[in-house]
Amino acid sequence: MRATLIYGAGDVRVEDVPDPGIQHPTDAVVRVVRSCVCGSDLWPYASMPVSVEGRRMGLRAPGAEFVDEPDEAATLFDAPRGSPHAHL
Secondary structure: OEEEEEEEOOEEEEEEOOOOOOOOOOOOEEEEEEEEOOHHHHHHHHHOOOOOOOEEOOOEEEEEEEEEOOOOOOOOOOOOOOOOOOEO
């Protein structure tokens, strides 16, 4: 899958990363078809120290859908699926 990673102030890259998977009974995998940055992403963009491994950014997912359904113990979203405010 593709993900946006920040490696330091002003150093943002879109890279291939491993696909996620279910690790715990309360996990769910979602496919994000649209993503955007939040104001909180601007702070590290301006001041983050250099990082060798990078950190994922872009936590708003206005177009998200379940790929692997969570089991009955999971409560992933308070908002409806595909909500413009789904916070991942």
